[in-house]
Amino acid sequence: MTSNDLHLDIQDDIAIIRLARGAKRNALSDGLILALRDAFEKLPSTVRAAVIDGEGPHFCAGLDLSELKERDAGQGLRHSRMWHAALELVQHGPVPVVAALHGAVVGGGLELASACHIRVADSTTFYALPEGSRGIFVGGGGSVRIPKLIGAARMTDMMMTGRVYNAEEGERAGFAQYLVPEGTAFDKALELAKRVATNAPLTNYALMHALPRIAEQPADHGFFTEALMAGIAQAAPDAKERVRAFLDGKAAKVQKS
Numbered sequence: 001m002t003s004n005d006l007h008l009d010i011q012d013d014i015a016i017i018r019l020a021r022g023a024k025r026n027a028l029s030d031g032l033i034l035a036l037r038d039a040f041e042k043l044p045s046t047v048r049a050a051v052i053d054g055e056g057p058h059f060c061a062g063l064d065l066s067e068l069k070e071r072d073a074g075q076g077l078r079h080s081r082m083w084h085a086a087l088e089l090v091q092h093g094p095v096p097v098v099a100a101l102h103g104a105v106v107g108g109g110l111e112l113a114s115a116c117h118i119r120v121a122d123s124t125t126f127y128a129l130p131e132g133s134r135g136i137f138v139g140g141g142g143s144v145r146i147p148k149l150i151g152a153a154r155m156t157d158m159m160m161t162g163r164v165y166n167a168e169e170g171e172r173a174g175f176a177q178y179l180v181p182e183g184t185a186f187d188k189a190l191e192l193a194k195r196v197a198t199n200a201p202l203t204n205y206a207l208m209h210a211l212p213r214i215a216e217q218p219a220d221h222g223f224f225t226e227a228l229m230a231g232i233a234q235a236a237p238d239a240k241e242r243v244r245a246f247l248d249g250k251a252a253k254v255q256k257s
């Protein structure tokens with residue numbers, strides 16, 4: 001499924017995916033969620049990283065409330081599972097994803113942001129989970145992903161009390177890894193995506209697929225999975241070349257920031 005509400009632009013090896021329903025604050029209709037799923041499913045194999053951002057004054061106002069139908073329990077369950085399938089492709093799809101955040105990052109918009117690997121927020125960003133006051137619950141994976149960023153206690157408070165985190169508070173709490181001046185989130189996200197795209201593909205794969213699983217495992221299993229992944233990664237020709245280049249003085253040293 002395609003949608004005029006989602007723009008996909010491929011610049012070299014970076015996919016730029018833009019929510020383009022600015023007039024509706026990029027509210028996530030079913031069509032937009034399916035278009036997002038399709039975009040990640042069909043990314044050309046030359047793409048090595050993606051940036052996702054939102055048109056207009058806000059990143060995303062969450063679920064399109066005008067589509068909130070009176071669903072029976074089974075329909076509600078399937079609707080939530082549709083979101084899960086789409087956001088699973090963001091988190092565990094073909095490439096690392098950097099989210100460029102500004103303005104409202106609320107409800108399902110926060111669920112989408114939390115499925116990305118790196119979040120860059122500008123100083124206008126604010127985070128909220130208005131589901132509590134709308135009489136509903138998160139359904140796009142938020143109860144799994146958001147506590148991993150900020151902890152279950154903060155998420156409980158946000159949903160129970162309607163608490164809104166501003167950009168600085170959000171960065172401190174763990175929503176975003178980067179906080180940048182107003183209007184610069186996209187540029188910073190693109191710069192980071194380009195940097196991520198230069199990594200060995202297997203290293204990025206390990207970070208997307210092995211690290212989150214290891215974090216869920218008991219320590220003994222985690223150490224073993226880590227050893228498996230380390231063995232696979234270092235055996236790749238790419239890894240051998242990169243290490244050789246360093247030893248030959250041809251690769252960049254780590255610089256003090």
Ligand code: 1HE
Nearest residue numbers: 023024025027061062063064065066104107108130139140
């Ligand atoms: C929308 C939506 C929406 C805006 N669904 N149409 N999400 C929410 O509860 C957040 C609801 N939205 C807001 O609180 C505000 O719109 C914002 C803070 C995001 C932005 O405020 P503002 O003043 O810039 O815009 P606005 O005037 O409120 O909205 C502009 C238009 O977008 C307006 O439509 P118009 O036809 O009158 O111009 C709004 O109705 C429309 N709009 N947000 C539908 N969300 C998988 S489960 C996830 C569950 C959730 O995400 S629940 C949280 C839903």
